[in-house]
Amino acid sequence: MTSANRLQAALDLMGDLDRVARPADAVVSAWFRARRKMDDRDRGALLERLNAILRHRARLGWWLERHGRPDTPRNRLLAWLSLGEGQPPEQIRRQFSGAKFAPAPLTAQEDTLLTKLRGSTMVHPAMSQEVRLECPDWAAEPLHRRFGDSFEAEMAALLTPPTLDLRVNTLKADRAEVLRALEAQDLQPEPSGLAPQGIRLRTRLSLARLEPLKSGAVEIQDEGSQLVAMLVEAGPGDRVVDFCAGAGGKTLAIAAQMENKGRIIACDVNEGRLKRASERFRKAGVHNAETRLLTSETDRWVKRHKGSFDRVLVDAPCSGTGTWRRNPDARWRAPEEQGLDSLIALQARILSSAARLVKPGGRLVYATCSLLPEENEAQVDAFLAAHPDFRILPLSEAAPGIASAHPVHLSLTPARHDTDGFFAAILLREAADPAQA
Known part of the structure; x- marks a missing residue:
């Protein structure tokens, strides 16, 4: 593909991302599946440019607003070529030629925009800290509270390409x-x-x-995700549940810990994700894993298997703030349709229901890929207050070699650990319920 063809492909894909209310990775995967003949080099260049634009979304929007232009895919791409790639107006004009598979020629307004942007850099002194660091309004206050003086360093790390x-x-x-x-x-x-x-x-x-x-x-699998699975500490012959298994990444890691012995059940409410998990199990040579489709977190299957499992992992649905390096579009999609409070309530219900599966003396691991205290430490504190038969196992005892940002729980951040942001708490069920003693 020529440079002009790549620009038109970027415009096509950016248009799909704006129109379709789905995560960017799902839209991109579908887009590429429809274009299987695309060369790997073109595919890689397109993805690199697209992700760079997504990581600069707030700053590009700020510049467009400053010059009175709507934040459309075409204006956003023009601003990126000028501010992000440093291309001069004449080079951009040549690529927007209107030739076959090339973008349509620039309008007078677009040409004027490039003239105004010439010589500028991505960051402007008038930008707010949140715009400069690409931090959305809904997450700014809890992240400031979480990181304090480290807020800028952590947000800057979330803008770097993932490992x-x-x-x-x-x-x-x-x-x-x-x-x-x-x-x-x-x-x-x-x-x-x-x-x-x-x-x-x-x-x-x-x-x-x-x-x-x-x-x-x-x-x-991100290194942080691997550590979460490791904290389950499942052994050969154990009975294990991965309660929010998704496509089975952590289930696979746990099955390997178990040496294909015992039983691990991957549960989820999404049938498509469980189907992908089953395919991954076969490819990985995993024989001790099975899937279970749940109607909700309170599915009757949970009640029927109360107190039956040695280990239960709850990798709860969350805001995904810890994955912004990998999913830069997620920061502009407020968590869930009902907002953060609704998501936090769902997490509490899931954790409480899944805890019923843990047998006396068993281990419950609660995890998120969030950096927000409301989804992490506060969620665990509320659970313990309502479930006196559980207690914390400090990370220093479970995995003393891991340098966590939290003294008791696993807490990983991009700036400190060069991983995605992850949280995990290890909760042990007392061998005998104190209320029945």
Whole structure:
């Protein structure tokens, strides 16, 4: 593709993202599936440009508003080419030529916009801190409260491109073996600093080049997510529930801990996600996992299996603030349709219901990919107040080698740990219910 063709492709995809009320990764995947013949290099360049524009959405919008222009995909792309890529107006005009598969020629207003933007940089002294750091209004107050003096550093880290982390599937390979295979491909792999089966790749590449990924020897999984699964500490022969399993990433990690022995049930309310999870289980050689479709967090299946499981993981639906590096569009989608308060209430219901599955002496792990205290520490405190038969297992006892941002729970942030933002609390059910003693 020529540079002009790539710009038109970017406009087409940006238009879809604005029109479709779905997460960007789902829209992008569908867009590429309809264009399977696109070259990997063009695909990579398009994704890199698109993600850069998404990471600069507030600043680009600020500049467009300053110059009285609507925030449309075409104006946004023009502003990015000028401010983000530093292209001069004459270079942009040549690409907006109106030729076949190229963007339509610039209008007089668009040409004037480029003239006004020439010589400017992305950041302007008149921008608010929230605009400069791409922090949406709904999250600004709790994030300021969460990070205090570290707010700027943490928000800046959330604007950096994410790392590519892999988890070695120990049912099929070991980390040393996979590291050697990746080194042979000149991919410069590094053992993860925190996760014992993690590998980090600094090299940008098409995933089609990852042979261990095709064979199921590795899974793509952020190092922080790997640590959450590790805290479940499931062993061979255990009975385990992954209560909000989604497409099964943590289920796969837990099944490997269990050495394919025992039983792990991946539960979710979304049938499509569970179908993808089943496909991943087969590819990874996992035989001890099964899926269970729930009607809600209070499905009758939960009551029927009360007190039956050694380990229960609740990776609760959340605001996703910890994943903004990976999903830059998520910051502009307020959590859930009913807002943050509704989401927090849902988390509480899910945690309370899933806790019924834990047998006396068993372990409940509550996790989110959120950085907001309301979804994390406050949620755990409220649960413990309502469930005196549970107590905290401090991270320092469960995993003393992990340097957490919280003294008791797992708390990972992009600035401190170079992972996505994750929270996890380990809750133990007393061997005997004090109320019945």
